[in-house]
Amino acid sequence: MAAHDKEITLGDNSFTPAITLGEIAREVQGLANRIAADYAGRRRPLLLGVLNGSFMFASELARNLDMDCDISFIKIASYRGTESTGRVSELVGLDVDIAGRHVIIVEDIVDTEHSIEHLYRMLEPLRPASIEVAALLLKPGVYRKEIPVRYAAFEIPDDFVVGFGLDYDGLGRNLPGIYKIKR
Ligand code: 5GP
Numbered sequence: 001m002a003a004h005d006k007e008i009t010l011g012d013n014s015f016t017p018a019i020t021l022g023e024i025a026r027e028v029q030g031l032a033n034r035i036a037a038d039y040a041g042r043r044r045p046l047l048l049g050v051l052n053g054s055f056m057f058a059s060e061l062a063r064n065l066d067m068d069c070d071i072s073f074i075k076i077a078s079y080r081g082t083e084s085t086g087r088v089s090e091l092v093g094l095d096v097d098i099a100g101r102h103v104i105i106v107e108d109i110v111d112t113e114h115s116i117e118h119l120y121r122m123l124e125p126l127r128p129a130s131i132e133v134a135a136l137l138l139k140p141g142v143y144r145k146e147i148p149v150r151y152a153a154f155e156i157p158d159d160f161v162v163g164f165g166l167d168y169d170g171l172g173r174n175l176p177g178i179y180k181i182k183r
């Protein structure tokens with residue numbers, strides 16, 4: 001069995017274990033229980049995972065959610081606009097009519113909130129009944145609290161982390177726990 005308590009190397013950086021799979025399982029179960037209680041008696045929620053980083057968390061959350069739900073995934077494509085408009089973001093892959101739906105955005109990590117702010121702006125005109133955010137990780141020292149992250153499994157310091165869906169230059173997404181960069 002691979003040891004997940006050891007330092008690892010990805011590309012040119014070293015990472016040390018920060019959160020174990022067991023801790024993730026426990027906290028995500030708790031999060032799923034809270035969601036099930038909060039959404040009881042309402043129309044079934046739509047878990048909307050933001051690819052690629054959220055795939056493992058979305059899976060863990062869904063497996064532990066003891067209620068009917070829809071599950072879908074989107075991507076945010078970000079590219080440079082034609083003129084002086086700067087960066088443009090576009091929603092890719094939304095295949096569900098979210099009008100009247102209780103949407104739970106499922107994110108790997110919320111840092112500056114730019115990503116979920118964009119998402120809010122793109123989802124709100126589609127008239128969902130509600131939008132909440134579930135994040136595996138939250139960096140509370142950094143995010144600006146304009147959009148509440150109602151469901152966060154872990155609050156972590158402002159260190160770069162990988163694993164359980166999060167990557168470093170494409171590497172580390174498949175790690176079963178969370179690792180933080182060694183400075
Ligand atoms: P935001 O700053 O907009 O809240 O987060 C943007 C995105 O940056 C996140 O969805 C995530 O993909 C990435 N990100 C932010 N912090 C980290 C980190 O510590 N590690 C990794 N791998 N990605 C991060």
Ligand code: MG
Binds near residue numbers: 050051052054107
């Ligand atoms: Mg992301």
